[in-house]
Amino acid sequence: xxxxxxxxxxRVRAAMMRQAINHRGKxxxxxxxxxxxxxxxxxxTENDLFVISGSGTASMEAAVGNFGRGRKIACLVNxxxxxxxxxxSQRYGTxxxxxxxxxxxxxxxRLEKELSAGAEMVTLVHNETSAGIKNPAEKVGKLAxxxxxxxxxxxxxxxxxxxxxxxxxxxxxxxxxSQKCLAAPAGLSAISVSSRAWERMTEPRPFYLDLAAYKKxxxxxxxxxxxxxxxxxxxxxREACLLIDEEGLPARIERHRRMSEAVRxxxxxxxxxxxxxxxxxxxxxxxxxxxxxxxGIEDSEFRGTIKKMGIEIAGGQDHLKGKIFRIGSxxxxxxxxxxxxxxxxxxxxxxxxxxxxxxxxxxxxxxLG
Amino acid sequence: xxxxxxxxxxRVRAAMMRQAINHRGKxxxxxxxxxxxxxxxxxxTENDLFVISGSGTASMEAAVGNFGRGRKIACLVNxxxxxxxxxxSQRYGTxxxxxxxxxxxxxxxRLEKELSAGAEMVTLVHNETSAGIKNPAEKVGKLAxxxxxxxxxxxxxxxxxxxxxxxxxxxxxxxxxSQKCLAAPAGLSAISVSSRAWERMTEPRPFYLDLAAYKKxxxxxxxxxxxxxxxxxxxxxREACLLIDEEGLPARIERHRRMSEAVRxxxxxxxxxxxxxxxxxxxxxxxxxxxxxxxGIEDSEFRGTIKKMGIEIAGGQDHLKGKIFRIGSxxxxxxxxxxxxxxxxxxxxxxxxxxxxxxxxxxxxxxLG
Numbered sequence: 001x002x003x004x005x006x007x008x009x010x011r012v013r014a015a016m017m018r019q020a021i022n023h024r025g026k027x028x029x030x031x032x033x034x035x036x037x038x039x040x041x042x043x044x045t046e047n048d049l050f051v052i053s054g055s056g057t058a059s060m061e062a063a064v065g066n067f068g069r070g071r072k073i074a075c076l077v078n079x080x081x082x083x084x085x086x087x088x089s090q091r092y093g094t095x096x097x098x099x100x101x102x103x104x105x106x107x108x109x110r111l112e113k114e115l116s117a118g119a120e121m122v123t124l125v126h127n128e129t130s131a132g133i134k135n136p137a138e139k140v141g142k143l144a145x146x147x148x149x150x151x152x153x154x155x156x157x158x159x160x161x162x163x164x165x166x167x168x169x170x171x172x173x174x175x176x177x178s179q180k181c182l183a184a185p186a187g188l189s190a191i192s193v194s195s196r197a198w199e200r201m202t203e204p205r206p207f208y209l210d211l212a213a214y215k216k217x218x219x220x221x222x223x224x225x226x227x228x229x230x231x232x233x234x235x236x237x238r239e240a241c242l243l244i245d246e247e248g249l250p251a252r253i254e255r256h257r258r259m260s261e262a263v264r265x266x267x268x269x270x271x272x273x274x275x276x277x278x279x280x281x282x283x284x285x286x287x288x289x290x291x292x293x294x295x296g297i298e299d300s301e302f303r304g305t306i307k308k309m310g311i312e313i314a315g316g317q318d319h320l321k322g323k324i325f326r327i328g329s330x331x332x333x334x335x336x337x338x339x340x341x342x343x344x345x346x347x348x349x350x351x352x353x354x355x356x357x358x359x360x361x362x363x364x365x366x367x368l369g
Numbered sequence: 370x371x372x373x374x375x376x377x378x379x380r381v382r383a384a385m386m387r388q389a390i391n392h393r394g395k396x397x398x399x400x401x402x403x404x405x406x407x408x409x410x411x412x413x414t415e416n417d418l419f420v421i422s423g424s425g426t427a428s429m430e431a432a433v434g435n436f437g438r439g440r441k442i443a444c445l446v447n448x449x450x451x452x453x454x455x456x457x458s459q460r461y462g463t464x465x466x467x468x469x470x471x472x473x474x475x476x477x478x479r480l481e482k483e484l485s486a487g488a489e490m491v492t493l494v495h496n497e498t499s500a501g502i503k504n505p506a507e508k509v510g511k512l513a514x515x516x517x518x519x520x521x522x523x524x525x526x527x528x529x530x531x532x533x534x535x536x537x538x539x540x541x542x543x544x545x546x547s548q549k550c551l552a553a554p555a556g557l558s559a560i561s562v563s564s565r566a567w568e569r570m571t572e573p574r575p576f577y578l579d580l581a582a583y584k585k586x587x588x589x590x591x592x593x594x595x596x597x598x599x600x601x602x603x604x605x606x607r608e609a610c611l612l613i614d615e616e617g618l619p620a621r622i623e624r625h626r627r628m629s630e631a632v633r634x635x636x637x638x639x640x641x642x643x644x645x646x647x648x649x650x651x652x653x654x655x656x657x658x659x660x661x662x663x664x665g666i667e668d669s670e671f672r673g674t675i676k677k678m679g680i681e682i683a684g685g686q687d688h689l690k691g692k693i694f695r696i697g698s699x700x701x702x703x704x705x706x707x708x709x710x711x712x713x714x715x716x717x718x719x720x721x722x723x724x725x726x727x728x729x730x731x732x733x734x735x736x737l738g
Contacts, residue, residue, distance in 0.1 A: 005389040005600065016385035016601055020374040020548065022681060023555065053556050054423050055597040058577040065575075091573045179389065179597065186392065187422050187556065187599025204460045206434075206575055208427040228424040228548065230556025230599055231374065232385055312391060 056177030079128030103131030132290030141170035183331030266360030425546035448497035472500030501659030510539035552700030635729030
């Protein structure tokens with residue numbers, strides 16, 4: 001129940017057992033094309049889309065490294081992954097950090113100031129799992145367009161689990177990771193690129209992550225990758241994408257929303273505040289929920305008790321270590337996993353000295369039942 | 370029978386079926402440590418070694434991108450992968466191409482001139498599969514040391530299939546790919562870094578491929594990767610490494626050598642010249658053999674006939690398309706695969722109008738039997 005990597009359906013895992021195939025052949029081309037077709041739906045885009053053999057971080061670097069070299073980049077930061085994007089941007093351009101406390105609303109007024117002062121690119125983490133907050137991608141997209149800046153959106157933990165409309169929101173470059181809402185194995189990521197972005201490529205670009213090379217290889221008669229792809233992971237990703245198609249994207253998103261709603265209902269019943277601060281623009285994440293750990297509970301003992309029952313939840317990262325715990329509801333997660341997890345958490349809360357105000361498990365069941 | 374990707378033993382493939390595990394835990398740490406321990410033997414090194422979730426190209430970029438920024442880089446080129454390293458070097462430093470015709474000896478005299486004129490890094494492809502030639506790594510290493518330059522060696526297709534002594538040869542940075550002699554799935558690579566190299570890191574570095582981050586994550590109590598690793602591929606690589614340990618590295622190298630010797634014996638019997646030009650310093654590759662296609666034989670028809678028998682061999686790349694064919698003898702390949710391949714090739718040669726001078730299959734059997 002981590003906010004990724006998540007358990008994989010058997011069909012996805014079994015796909016990796018296959019013997020090696022030539023990645024410069026017709027079969028691989030079809031596998032890659034299937035992934036791209038279904039991922040475009042999840043991204044809400046008709047733009048070019050590529051699968052990269054590397055984690056979400058690799059694709060985020062591709063965004064900044066292909067389009068941000070030497071540019072003024074405004075980086076919205078209210079969590080760990082926003083920070084990472086800022087650090088990455090510093091290696092390629094002039095990065096401006098627009099920082100809020102983790103889990104609190106972004107400063108869109110400051111963003112507009114930076115844009116009017118000449119920022120040429122905006123980076124945003126749509127769904128910040130480190131703090132359980134969902135950031136206002138559509139609003140940021142509008143601001144970016146108003147000032148003709150490129151909009152890079154980390155959708156690593158939202159795409160295929162929450163509503164994402166890259167094209168409608170004006171996202172120029174969006175990224176997803178394989179081991180999150182897609183429920184595929186870790187090790188792949190996908191990136192979409194708008195025509196506006198293609199017109200503004202910068203130089204010099206990274207080599208392994210040079211998107212011009214990905215475009216060239218994907219446009220040939222056979223759809224290929226420029227360098228050797230992680231073939232077993234592509235086979236698994238294709239199965240994961242087919243499963244999304246079979247479930248139906250709207251049903252999948254609704255399932256994610258309900259599972260997170262159930263977790264939030266449990267926290268409320270326990271009397272534990274959610275970590276994220278929402279407002280008119282910022283919502284709770286629908287794929288990962290961050291809950292404040294009650295005073296006096298020691299994080300590793302608390303999570304250790306839960307792990308004894310075979311369930312793994314996440315702690316806080318960096319300065320939030322010990323202060324929050326996080327429950328992912330990504331991928332194939334459904335009611336049984338959520339109920340079992342909340343029961344284990346409720347037991348651990350009591351065991352380690354916190355008396356829940358009410359029955360969180362039953363509150364969640366009320367949402368799910 | 371491609372020069373990679375190669376068929377994987379069942380144990381290696383089966384390892385990928387496992388359910389997702391937390392890559393920030395004790396178990397993953399042990400898996401990573403097993404890989405590193407066995408790979409160090411195959412590299413012939415006691416230097417730091419990391420596994421990167423990305424193909425050999427990613428690790429080669431890590432070499433140039435972490436240690437070559439702004440440097441004068443002398444690139445030895447006698448094949449496709451040497452060319453790639455040169456192009457990569459151009460993105461980071463001042464790259465000097467020391468080019469020979471593909472498959473012909475390198476110009477070590479010119480290398481010494483460039484070194485004495487201030488080149489700070491040398492790049493070499495140890496085993497150039499595009500032309501079937503093995504380049505003199507030890508000699509290049511001596512020259513690099515003489516002029517105190519860093520020595521980057523692409524061992525992607527030699528390590529674990531041929532003798533490699535990184536430390537004894539003065540290699541500062543060596544790289545291997547997973548889908549070649551290791552017989553693991555495509556998608557991982559490994560890189561070793563000497564203390565001399567660590568002292569000379571350059572800035573700014575790539576982000577996903579920042580080796581300082583890999584070092585930090587590998588040195589913690591639990592051995593980790595800085596970003597999400599391709600977990601199923603690590604599980605498979607560990608099995609592949611254990612198989613190397615079980616076979617014994619010297620036996621494995623000797624097997625590769627004999628298989629290639631058998632292929633060369635067949636070519637000789639057929640009266641077909643090998644493509645590589647050897648001399649006192651340059652040998653035939655022991656993991657991939659390039660043979661000149663007889664005049665009048667159309668490459669895709671010829672290889673199509675072989676493919677009909679369920680065997681895939683490689684053609685020439687770039688300007689060598691149609692002029693050579695290449696037989697890999699990497700990984701788990703043993704006598705049955707070699708004999709079947711050579712029988713299919715011999716049949717296809719005859720079918721498409723070339724009358725072999727002699728019986729290559731029996732010549733190969735003479736080496737193997």
